[in-house]
Amino acid sequence: MITSWPAPAKLNLFLYITGRRADGYHNLQTLFQFLDYGDTLHITPDNSGCIALTTPVEGVAHDDNLIVRAAQLLRQAAQAQQSLPADAGAQIAIEKKLPMGGGLGGGSSNAATVLVALNHLWRTGLSPDALAELGIQLGADVPVFVRGFAAFAQGVGEELQPADPAEKWYLVAHPGVSIPTPLVFNDPQLTRDTPARSLEALLAAPFYNDCEAVVRKRFREVDELVSWLLEYAPSRLTGTGACVFAEFDTESAARQVLELAPKWVCGFVARGVNVSPLHRTLSGL
Ligand SMILES: C[C@@](CO)(OP(=O)(O)O)[C@H](O)COP(=O)(O)OP(=O)(O)OC[C@H]1O[C@@H](n2ccc(N)nc2=O)[C@H](O)[C@@H]1O
Numbered sequence: 001m002i003t004s005w006p007a008p009a010k011l012n013l014f015l016y017i018t019g020r021r022a023d024g025y026h027n028l029q030t031l032f033q034f035l036d037y038g039d040t041l042h043i044t045p046d047n048s049g050c051i052a053l054t055t056p057v058e059g060v061a062h063d064d065n066l067i068v069r070a071a072q073l074l075r076q077a078a079q080a081q082q083s084l085p086a087d088a089g090a091q092i093a094i095e096k097k098l099p100m101g102g103g104l105g106g107g108s109s110n111a112a113t114v115l116v117a118l119n120h121l122w123r124t125g126l127s128p129d130a131l132a133e134l135g136i137q138l139g140a141d142v143p144v145f146v147r148g149f150a151a152f153a154q155g156v157g158e159e160l161q162p163a164d165p166a167e168k169w170y171l172v173a174h175p176g177v178s179i180p181t182p183l184v185f186n187d188p189q190l191t192r193d194t195p196a197r198s199l200e201a202l203l204a205a206p207f208y209n210d211c212e213a214v215v216r217k218r219f220r221e222v223d224e225l226v227s228w229l230l231e232y233a234p235s236r237l238t239g240t241g242a243c244v245f246a247e248f249d250t251e252s253a254a255r256q257v258l259e260l261a262p263k264w265v266c267g268f269v270a271r272g273v274n275v276s277p278l279h280r281t282l283s284g285l
């Protein structure tokens with residue numbers, strides 16, 4: 001039985017905001033790719049009837065943790081269709097590597113890994129569609145992690161179309177600040193009227209992130225980091241930040257720049273992958 005499950009990071013290779021819905025959420029056009037780097041979850045199913053996260057995540061209460069919420073949501077859905085006994089439970093531990101509020105989708109990826117792994121371990125038999133539908137209740141980025149393929153996303157992230165961007169090497173750098181997603185979406189100066197384009201047109205144009213201008217304006221640390229990385233390679237913000245990524249053709253080129261990084265920059269080098277490491281684990285079972 002597999003007990004270690006990857007929860008990879010994602011990058012938004014581009015991100016455009018094409019409008020605002022009546023409920024305040026923003027319509028996006030974004031290209032998601034996974035990294036072969038992320039958190040690891042250790043999941044042991046049991047008959048305790050309890051879901052327990054045994055390694056607290058700093059700043060997040062146990063019952064608010066997306067790991068616990070995902071397990072409870074799956075248990076509820078499976079029990080409603082009588083495919084899981086009432087005493088089904090699980091013990092979950094996390095090795096957290098991804099910064100929180102970093103734009104790398106760590107919390108969403110943790111939730112997706114729990115849904116996919118427990119669906120397997122509990123033998124609940126929910127379809128990928130059903131798991132993605134549970135996922136969207138937890139966060140806009142959960143479905144892409146549940147599906148496990150690089151994707152062009154529209155709507156608020158739920159309309160996914162498989163994509164095959166180049167699998168580059170990335171230097172991902174964290175400027176040491178955490179940026180809450182709502183802060184960016186509520187900024188009056190945010191560009192929220194970029195015309196929607198076809199994927200073909202978007203792939204042919206230079207990639208950009210519409211959140212970058214307001215984030216650089218509000219956070220001097222991000223601004224300095226982007227300016228520094230741009231001296232070496234094409235670089236931009238992922239998601240609503242705070243992380244920034246620079247793209248390279250080789251691992252060694254990315255590592256050379258990481259070695260030059262100023263002391264205040266935390267970073268890692270990882271490869272972009274179009275199939276999620278989570279799904280590689282699943283298909284290797
Ligand atoms: C924009 C992305 C791109 O990947 O940013 P990151 O969070 O990864 O940085 C995500 O889709 C974010 O997804 P997620 O972080 O799950 O957002 P949620 O928790 O669902 O939303 C947090 C808040 O941000 C705003 N929000 C979020 C997504 C969206 N498309 N429009 C919005 O206006 C809403 O105010 C919402 O209440």
Ligand SMILES: Nc1ncnc2c1ncn2[C@@H]1O[C@H](COP(=O)(O)OP(=O)(O)O)[C@@H](O)[C@H]1O
Pocket residue numbers: 057059060064065066067098099100101102103104105106107108109110181239241242
């Ligand atoms: N397991 C989890 N890991 C990370 N964050 C979590 C988790 N559960 C809940 N959260 C909450 O979700 C927020 C967003 O986290 P995260 O997904 O890592 O960032 P981002 O959406 O910027 O990529 C965190 O600030 C935290 O409050």
